Amino acid sequence: MTDLVSHPDEVRVVSKRFGKGATNIDRYLELDGYKAVQKALGMQPDVIVNEVKNSGLRGRGGAGFNTGMKWSFVPKQSAKPKYVLCNGDESEPGTCKDRLIFEHDPHAVIEGVMIAGFAVGSTTGYIYIRGEYRYLLEIMQKAIGDAYARGFLGKNIFGSGRNFDIYWHGGAGAYEVGEESALMESLEGKRGIPRIRPPFPAVVGLWGGPTVINNAETLASVPHIILGGADWFANLGPPKNGGTRLFCLSGHVERPGVYELPMGYNLKKMIYEVGGGIPNGHKLKAVVPGGSSCPLLTADEVDVSMDFDSMMKAGSMLGSGGVVICDDTTCMVKFALRIMKFYRHESCGWCIPCREGTDWLEKTLTRFHSGGGLKKDIDNIQYLSENMLGRTFCPLGDAAAMPTISIVKKFRKEFEDHLQGRPCPFEKEGKIEQLPVMAV
Amino acid sequence: MKFSDQFEQRFAEMLTHYPTKRSVLVPTLLFVQDEVGYLSDEVIEEIAQRLDLTELEVRNVISYYSMLTTRPRGKYNVQVCTNIACLLRGGEELLEHCETKLGIGHKGTTADGLFSLEEVECIGACSWAPAAQVNYDFHENLTVHKMDKVLDEYKKRATQ
Amino acid sequence: MADVNITIDGKKVAAPAGTLLIEACKNVGIEVPSFCYYPNLSLQGACRMCLVKVEKMPKLQTACTTVISEGMIVTTNSDEIHQARKSMVELLLGNHPLDCPVCDAGGECELQDMAFSYGAAESKYMEPKNHKEEQQWSPVVYFDRPRCILCYRCVRVCGEGMDVWALGVQNRGVSSIIAPNREDHLQCEECGMCIDICPVGALTSGAYRYKTRPWEMKHVGTTCTHCADGCKTTLAVRRADTGMEIVRGDNRDKSGINGDFLCIKGRYAFDFAHHAERLAQPLIRKEGRLTPSTWEEAFELIGRRFTEIRDRDGGQAIGVVGSNRTTNEESYLLQKFSRLVLQTHNIDHHRTADFPAFAAALSGKPDSTASMRDVFNAPAILLIGSDPTEQHPLLAWQIRNNVRLHRARLYVFNSQAIKLRRQATAFMQISAGMEGKLAAFLSGEESSVEALVSQAISRDAWIALRDKLRSEQGLVIIFGSELRGSDISSLVKFGSGIKEAKFVCLGDYSNSRGAADMGLYPDLLPGYHRVTDAGKFHDHWVAMPQAAGLTLPAMVDSATAGKLKGWYVVGANPIGRLAIDPFAFSRSFVVAQDMFLTETAVIADVVLPAANAYEKSGTFTNTCGDLQLVKKAGELTGTKSDFEIIVRIADAMGYDIGKLVPFGRGITADMGQSRGAQSGEADRHAVWLEAHGLEPKMSPFDPMAILDEIQRLVLGYEVSRMDLLAGNDQHTTLSGGGGGALHDPNLIVPAHDDLFSSGTLGRYSRILNSVIENRHKQPEETEVAAD
């Protein structure tokens, strides 16, 4: 069991049942469980879609697309079965929130999937959980089993005459599989290579049927919207950014942890008040605001509202809720390198710019960090990243390029401090590794 | 090939979950690997046959997923995360420590076959960094000292 | 489909709805670069070379995956686009070994072309490159990972095109690698399509690698000499000590009936031509031993002996065996020579299909044969017997890809679970030998259904299936040698009830159909005219004997009885292939004309070293009836074409050559190929003459001279000469012929060749043999997957 934290500023919606034993279905029922599903069964599909649309719920997976809007793209009539797919592949560095939802409130995800199904006319849902979260798979499996046993899933649910099936599915280690079309490929038993779009999953998805794909947190929010109403949810956050978010505070912060705060909560406040500030008397240097794919913010840029639109304006992204805080002992070259190493490892390899670009950048950054950097490399890193941006087959290439571009731009001086022959100023031993053989 | 009843039951059930047979492939491979230890040639042949796939297709899928392996590894696979959140809180030192302590590097296995070591990408424990996973068990808020205790614990478990 | 209007680089363009932007651009002459896009294969969007600007779209779009839509405004070139493409090439070159000087693809490499076009000359990369040793996957397939750009063309052509699925992608990210199905080697059909389609030198051919540079070769497009499908193959040749050596076969220009396709034989099995055991000098048996001699001596001897036998014992004392691999002109000439010069109708060949019965059944039914192209476009196909994947690789490709790309319905009836069942709408396994019953049932003979009913397929199912077939339109009915004689008539009867049904009768060798059409039969003249009812042939060939001659088995009996005194065996190996007792030849004067000392040649009195199909010119007719040019590519000093040899023997027998070969009055001349002018001199003269409207003179050794006569006399062959000479296939039809004949079905002996064998020829192909050996190999220890 992961440690839970709390802070007075928290507004607990999705995390309402955390730590309350809600994995037990009876306990869950006591905590308003399965009320939303029953209510939704009495609602017209369009009404559900509109309710979710008006609640301002935006995708918690990273892109922040309006969820109700996404559901409305699913065609009403379809020759092939429609599906709901819950994205629980959570692999974005800095992010550890879906894990808590599955661990503490698995039935909420089931309810979310079912309601999404009612809204789009689907009777089958899949919950895809990343392979490393094996214990969550077991929790989910039990939760689904319990729901079937109670008649909440399966045939004639709640005596409504309607059917709904949910199946769990486990991954086996691949970040790219979190990308929605790669997720479908993976679920179909293939390599996680994204699909060509259009057609979008809402029209042609799993096994060719229209498919709604949502992040676990997104779906877990839905039952609360159904019960609490669109207005209540929308008003929790700024306009067009309804509800709350699970923010995963990590890195150089006094009280790391997952906090549920209203959308639009101030980042600076989050770091200093919720997180308790930077430990050991150090100073803030940079923040990854929403998982490793987002451009970084410098210490001067953190007085910003954490909602999708404000973050966009600030030149970054709200992303997946992973807030990673770096203090002034952090080597930004090293940080950029570690991020690139991740993307190099996780690139599916399908397209040229992502496959070759991440490899090339990782190699260059490695050399740079170990004292073999040349001045022209700085521009080269910039050039390479910019040439990946917007040109890759799926957004993973962008995700690799964006933080890199921001780091080079915002911390260029640190790169200069690393130039050829100089040890990394942040490493205690400050060793210089051998220059590569091919260096000119 | 013979697998456990538990696996067979799960496999049979999973087949009913999807409109196509091959959809069970990824989780199935992981479950089999948990039993056999790795995805041997026989396993690949068996799974391919069960799912009407070519062995090549199965191998292509295996090689895509980082948790799947066609090589035996130690009884306990120690996976240390060094991604950003862990990096900032000592993940690399933790990895180095494991390397020294176990005397093996990334993807190495100890001579007694007890431990394998792997440097892994973010395992979703960022708020409790640094973290490591031994097989499927999470170990969080680690220090070098705590890591030692964790490893000793597994060693003890193995000898019991 | 309705047209969609778009604007590309300011040009207004209309194209059918559903067209891909990259194709729409190509249609108006705007080249959008691509690596991964390949027509008729699934879309990838992987190489990102085809990025273009589409108005209203925030990012550059891949033209290869964008379907055009009304009003779309597209820019295919701008600084931004140029930079995007340039950076792709730079990224590729980062890990590329840049070993162009020693790469087989150098000079023919799409990556080189792109680097040139986009000026990605500056090397920004200074890290050590990712290296991986080259691997040999089969005797003919080598893989060099560092050169691979991961366009996945090979994977797709192998899977989607060939339905072999022997290639996959292993690992991910920058460790991604194309992998063969047996870990360290390939188990596949060895078609080499992957090599051909590879835009770079990652996949190279074991038969060609490190042999030459592309620009040092001369390319000759001709027709394959192996199976009866007649693929066009482009042979690349260069000078060698012994003449012209063929170094490569492919079909890069996609110009033939086979488009991209070639099988292992078409692509690699030209190497028999350079086999060390090739005969290059005439041999005459002296004191019991075959002894090298001169052509003059051989012609004199043959002329004298044949004349003696004919004049003493009559033409019926000579037997002639023709070939399934000689050109139409040679087969025609051979039977004309037999009937007029040797005065015998004792002429036959190794029959692998019942073309005479087919001709008889189609008599008076115009336009009822399907061309190889029709097979690719037919809405529905019925296949009875044969295993096209093994015996007719191109036909199988046409069927398979028709199903894949045009959703044709395929009905397969076979005694074996043949591979094409995987594409079939309906596959019915019937007992071997029941094909005739099937034809009878289809033709409406209700009682035959009893023989077909099995546990798996009920009577009702059969009737339902027949109804379904009857409701098809434009059905192409393809049948193998399992159907003979009256079974064929039944099938044709069935087909006559179907709107626009067409037929294909499957024979086995490269010119089996030609051999049949040209009349290598004792009772049939060219065009299936009966000898006894020869119509206009009689006007021309007054001196021909009246009665029909002997079939091959009858000739053997006659020889065994001591009545047949002379044998003329041209490009055939009856002892080796038809298991005829050599004794039948032992008391006669035997002349064998061949490339090798075959089982038949070795017992001959005179052996004449013949050129093969790659060393001469003429035409072949494939099993569908498509007439195509055969052009001379290689050459072995010392050999002569069968055509020239026959003419010389006729001459040695004192026959007026002008009556045999009507040379000197054709509309076109030998392009010099048959005389071995690889220098191109004769070609140039011919082109010049033609350009000036002058009539080139023909020589008696010019097969084109007799093509004139074939076109005049053989019904169905009145095709456009200009189109044919321009390299286009021309479909001939059987329907106007002389009526054909029903023969003893036992005269048909299938060749039983598979993908890796090719009659006697195949035995002399090193490549085919090494591939057969390699197919039994087991995988070695695998490599570790990526990190």
Ligand SMILES: Cc1cc2nc3c(=O)[nH]c(=O)nc-3n(C[C@H](O)[C@H](O)[C@H](O)COP(=O)(O)O)c2cc1C
């Ligand atoms: C490389 C990549 C990785 C992703 N990983 C995840 C993930 O682990 N979990 C997730 O919910 N969404 C992930 N996404 C976003 C999904 O593609 C998709 O937008 C999301 O699941 C939609 O759900 P939402 O609308 O509820 O956010 C990823 C996207 C990309 C491009």
Ligand code: SF4
């Ligand atoms: S081997 Fe050639 S065809 Fe295959 S992916 Fe590589 S470059 Fe493309």
Ligand code: FES
């Ligand atoms: S041709 Fe379009 S991406 Fe390769």
